[in-house]
Amino acid sequence: MAAGKVSGDFILKILVGILFVVIGIEGIADFGGNAIYDELDEPFSIIVGVVLLVAGLLLIVPSFIGGIKGSFIKISTLVVLVAWIIFIILEDFIYGLSGLNGDEWFLWLEGLIYHLLILYCIYRVATPAVRKLGNK
Numbered sequence: 001m002a003a004g005k006v007s008g009d010f011i012l013k014i015l016v017g018i019l020f021v022v023i024g025i026e027g028i029a030d031f032g033g034n035a036i037y038d039e040l041d042e043p044f045s046i047i048v049g050v051v052l053l054v055a056g057l058l059l060i061v062p063s064f065i066g067g068i069k070g071s072f073i074k075i076s077t078l079v080v081l082v083a084w085i086i087f088i089i090l091e092d093f094i095y096g097l098s099g100l101n102g103d104e105w106f107l108w109l110e111g112l113i114y115h116l117l118i119l120y121c122i123y124r125v126a127t128p129a130v131r132k133l134g135n136k
Contacts, residue, residue: 010063013125017059019118020080024053035091036083055079059125077126084122088115 027049
């Protein structure tokens, strides 16, 4: 990448990485309120939090520092993708659909669309890694 020039894919990768670092910290610190951790016992929340934190870091760090094995980066992008799909299933369908009525459907739909937009961003970040993984 040329000095002074930043691509949209680079920014997207950094933002997705930061998102998962934050989600990982939420699990480690047991902040609550995140559907990924709602039904997990504390020790398992910490383990999942650490995995998501590391996966987020493995999206960010290689953009600035070399020497990290490509297989770790590929696996981390898949972890992030799978984690977000699980989040959508839990947050929007298992917990989100219970007791909806009237105009709450629009709020639910708005939340689902936000989550799907983030899923697409994660997919864009993960696609190159998945392609490389398939070529081996």
